[in-house]
Amino acid sequence: MNKLYLYTLKTLNMRFTGKLFNFLFLALITTLVIGCQQNKSTHQLDLDFLFKIKLSDPQQDSIAKNVEHLTQRALTSKNTLKDRELIDSVLDQLRWTDAKEFVTLAHIAKKDAIKSKDQNRLASIFNDLAVYYQDKGLYDSVYYYHLQSENIYKKLQDNYAIAENNFYQGILFYELGLQIESEVKIAKALKLLEKKQNNPVYMLALQTMAYHYADQNNLDKAEQYLDRAFQVYQRIKDNPKLIAQNRKYLFLGNLYANYSMISYFREDYNKAEIFAQKGIEEIQKNFNPFIFSFVNMDYQLALYKQGKNPNIIEGLMISYKIHDKLDYDFYKADLSIAIAQIYQEKNQSENAIKWAKKSYDIAKKANLNLQQKQAIEFLLLQDSSSKNYHLIEELIELNKVLHQREKQTQEKFTKIEYETLYIVNENKSLRFKITVIITVSIVVFLSLIFLFFYTRTKAKNIALKNLAIKKSIDEKILNLLFLNNKLQQSSINSERNRIANDLHDGVINSIFTLRFNLQQLQSDNQQLQDSLVGELQRLEAKIREISHELANSSAFNKNSFEELITQLVKQQKNPYNTKFTLTIESDVCMESLSVEEKINLYYILNEILDNVNKHSQAINCLVNLYTIDNQLILTVTDDGIGMDKEQSREQTLKHIKDRANIIQAKLNIESNNPVGTKITLEI
Incomplete structure (x- = not known):
């Protein structure tokens, strides 16, 4: 019985530190105020998304009612691009509810983001849709929108956003029991953040990897990853931009709870008790009932294994009542089987069967096949008589259903990933074709422009060349005109000089000789003689003047x-x-x-x-x-x-x-x- 107890207890704790405990782990993130950006990244960590704890119907209704007037404003907006902050704020609230308006607003926001080519906003909308459908249990849609976001971040080359997205996918796979796929995604997230380790996402991914090694019973490796996570915590705990100072206690409490788990599996119950007690002390500094329920379970079990806790049932009931109040069937079913195991060890078979049946009823009602299977196995081990034959048949059928469901989930996720990658590749191919067409068009257009300007330039050069030739010809013509005019002037001047010389040397000399001889003549009419001599002198002076004017005429001084x-x-x-x-x-x-x-x-x-x-x-x-x-x-x-x-x-x-x-x-x-x-x- 002790062997069975240890097996069941280990299975329960594995689930809490894995499929269940990751909720504790993620819940802590909501208490962190994180400003983790890469140098080229504008991405902001979605704290609420990490804290994806299912809300009760009254809580969902309360959220929807609080933003009802804002929802109507967003739906009736005439300029949705201008009111994007209002729409995004409403989406951030409605994604946690069943409100049908969420899908309508998400479609509007998605259309606007595509129209404005706002890739970061589009990725954020896909994340909102993932949250919305995860709360509905539509995990194929959750995975689809995670892939859509990842493809956008890859296009933006935003490694930090890709790492966070891979972390989400890893947690999703872990919740669905796809351990290998989960481990691959978490490993990718860690690799992308290898050069930027001082941030909360890296710290959370290290803890998730520790859960994987714990599931594989590799406790040394699991503890190494917890140590690394603790070192990151020590480096960023005092940085208010990474962890809000009034919230860091919850994360430290979570780390101590994980160390308690590892010590418990090593059967070092005293050390497990010490770590659990430290975790409780840290959580008390900023109390959170949901996280406390898990640390309390570790603490109660560690005390019980040391014989220090005769009231183990009352201690576990504290955690059970918290989950019952929060209406978490998943955790209630697991805690019920854990309590049944304790009663079995105390040889209180009636109470053990009672709690096992309670676990069975809760699991069957909530369609939790794994917990249902565990409860049936426990009941059959308690009583395998023929009256429980129907449970044996149900167990066989559940095994088939679980196997088939796991297979279908893997096939569905594989198909989603293939289709998403196919669409991405098709888009890449289409973009390549469009790029080729645009490139060819640009080359042709530029060629035509070049040809146009080349032809135009060539024509201008020809025109300039012709103009230069014309100018040269015009200058030659003008020079010829000037030369012709100069020759004419030269001929005219030469002829005038000749006439002037002839007048001066011939006519003037003849008149001078005639005047001189006339003066020598003896005449009775002296008055007439003097008159003729005077007239000859005037004629001589006039001819001399004409001769000089012909030789030096001012009429030809103009250009x-x-x-x-x-x-x-x-x-x-x-x-x-x-x-x-x-x-x-x-x-x-x-x-x-x-x-x-x-x-x-x-x-x-x-x-x-x-x-x-x-x-x-x-x-x-x-x-x-x-x-x-x-x-x-x-x-x-x-x-x-x-x-x-x-x-x-x-x-x-x-x-x-x-x-x-x-x-x-x-x-x-x-x-x-x-x-x-x-x-x-x-x-």
């Missing part, structure tokens, strides 16, 4: 460009015998113009005069050059028949406008048929 303009105007002739008149004011300085301005001004004037000759039928054409405020003004005015607007805009003056634009000159045309035309050019 050559002005002469080009003058010659251009003078040489104009047309069938209408138009009289062309040029007026150049004295303050006009042609030398201030650039070569380009001179060339274009010359051709503009030439084009205007050409148009006058061809189209104006004018009697008079006046060309004026003058300056106003350092601007050279050219006006050409005729009294001809004028031109219509269409003609002036598109045909006749196109070249004039082009050349005016080249030298950035302002061109103005005034023409009203048949009043005449006035063209003004300002440089």
